Amino acid sequence: MEIPHTVEPREDTGLYNAKVGVWLFLASEVMLFGALFSSYILLRVGADPGTWPRHWLDYKLGAVNTIVLIISSVTNVIAWANLKMGSFRKYRNYQALTILCALVFLGIKSGEYYGKFHHYTIRLTDGRIADGHLQKNETTKDKVVIEGWWREGEAAVMDPPANVEEKKIEIERGKIADMRNYGPSRNNFAGLYFTMTGLHVLHVIGGILVIFAIWGPLNGMWKSDPRRYTNRVEVAGLFWSFVDLVWLFIFPTFYLL
């Protein structure tokens, strides 16, 4: 028995099943990310002045990622439009660009995460604070070598000054009072940054796996049932546009404000 309205829309709503389903799913995703955003807002407005980090993230990399996701959304929609007009070849080309953009996004994000895990704030026993990226090749059991800056107090750690030249700093391990990286356990900002961008990355991976599966191994349906295949591409595209939409809020929240 065939399930009705997988291709032909219902007379009362004018929608086919998958479209209703994906919009309901996206509504639940709004609440998921919304809960995290509201947590961020509550923690941010509740933080004492000068204790909430600013300018910890490279906004230029974030902007590149934003443009990459925008391009991927455009190519995704154009791919679907070409499929609606019956051009499978053009659909494949544009959807390949979508997949490529997603991989670029993931690559840049991986680089950002790597940088954060290798970026340390070192508090010395004499009260000085050093901040920079660990130079693993030069670090030994006796000394830690970073490429970074000396910070003038906690305020400069929370809101680092811009355009200060990095220099190599060698610190004997015996003089280190505390050493911690910019990972998720650092503070609430870092915890929320990794949680929200990590959840977003999982959505990017999930979305691109679905888009790739429909583009690649499952594209035989284009020959057997082209309208149903086009609908699959459309609902996957709706999810992909939502992933882009969430990033449009994550970028200014974490990278700019």
Next chain:
Amino acid sequence: MRRHLLIAVALAAGTVTTIWTSQTDFGSFSLNVAMTLGIAGAQAVMVAAFFMHLLSEKKMICCLLVFTAFFFVMMMGLTLLARLPANVVHYK
């Protein structure tokens, strides 16, 4: 296709404008936040309207999203309720 490319250019311009507003001193940090998130909101509306075809979508989807928006606003409001002074929430 031309319309989609124009929207993409508008979104990219919005991204650049967002960076500019966040780095410009308008006298009040709250104003910076409002402007930056306002531009992000406008970008989100463009993505929803044109890339997700909401402009031409059926009424049922729009009704569903009205409910979603209502519950989203309620959730944000409940979170900010925690910031109210105690004597407002628990009257003596």
